[in-house]
Amino acid sequence: MGEPFLLTPGPLTTAYSVKEAMLRDWGSWDGDFRAMTKSLCDQLVEMAGDTAGDYACVPMQGSGSFSVEAMLGTLVPRDGKVLVLANGAYGLRAAETLRVMGRAFTLINKGDYLPPRGEEVARALDADPAITHVIAIHCETSSGILNPVAEIAAAVLSRGRKLLIDSMSAFGAVELDVRQIPYEAMVSSANKCVEGVPGFGFVIARKSALEAAKGNAHSLSLDVAAQWSAMVKTGQWRFTPPTHVVAAFLEALRLHRLEGGVAGRGARYTRNRDVMVAGMRALGFETLLADRWLSPIIVTFFNPAHPNFVFDRFYELMKARGFIIYPGKLTVVDSFRIGCIGRMDEHVMRRVVAAAAEALADMGVDSAAPPAAAIAERAKLAA
Ligand SMILES: *Cc1c(COP(=O)(O)O)cnc(C)c1O
Secondary structure, eight states: OOOOEEOSSSSOOOOHHHHHTTSSOOOTTSHHHHHHHHHHHHHHHHHTTOOSSOEEEEEEESOHHHHHHHHHHHHSOTTOEEEEEESSHHHHHHHHHHHHHTOEEEEEEOTTTOOOOHHHHHHHHHHOTTOOEEEEESEETTTTEEOOHHHHHHHHHHTTOEEEEEOTTTBTTBOOOTTTSOOSEEEEETTSTTOOOSSEEEEEEEHHHHHHTTTOOSOSTTOHHHHHHHHHHHSSOSSOOOHHHHHHHHHHHHHHHHTTHHHHHHHHHHHHHHHHHHHHHHTTOOBSSOGGGBOSSEEEEEOOOOTTOOHHHHHHHHHHTTEEOEEOOOSSSOEEEEEOOSSOOHHHHHHHHHHHHHHHHHHTOOOOOOOHHHHHHHHHHHO
């Protein structure tokens, strides 16, 4: 197999059998495909931990952002108000989505990577009774931080507000169980930790919320309540479904189950991260985040301070060795990211580290230590 490994947060490297599952055409109205849609939804609701039958899964065509927009536009009433908890690009995108659709919101912006904490969420809710919903990002993929959703959920629920979670890059590998965190809705997509190919996202929401949400949506196609009621009635998606992507996803779900579900998948990604981070640190690289906040999804490293280090060159040297890495997204210091998710294991991660060592040698970089400014920036996390 000559393809490079995608050390990126999705699209990611998928299993051969997942790709193979796409070698067949399906009629979207056909009973076989309707059964596939039902199976997909049933398995995802089960993965969410709903044993009481309170939640429904509604798949939506498009990339993950389409589903975030659909969730916000459908579940937040037109006269509702959302508290957005942002510490990176995806939190800010949720705020931008609300702005575009004309929903009221207020923003707690923690910058590049500081986690929003339960106490400040509680304070913001106490200060503004108009807030009806809170949206939290589970793993903020732009820094790789795993946000403390349990303490955020406790603050939101104790104040009688509703919690929406963007668990796009975490669901399927990091526990998010409705019996522990009874959210109103959460959203994820096919091409992240379940290891499918891109083409749809899904919203898992309380059925009572979906029933109450009729007529809220700002959009015809991004109406989760309408999609849900059509699916309940006909078993079909309202508009052309990504049939091949659904077939691939069912195979991805089979592999997920085989690996031991969320716990098994999470364990492999954690091992990937630990092996990769230890190896990179041994080369002198430093992570943006302290171990406590490191997700098993993606890790941000500071660019080395050495004058010979040029990210574009490093990228090409890694690619030549079969690894596609990811540029950083921090505003203050230069960084890059390495993903831990997708069809790969610790042996691959060891090769990633070896490739990084060779790339540094090729560039004539004898120390991967970051600049002092990066360390000063990181000290803010501890403050
Ligand atoms: C991937 C991702 C999204 C969705 O991004 P798309 O490019 O639209 O698929 C949203 N939120 C988070 C946290 C993500 O990681």
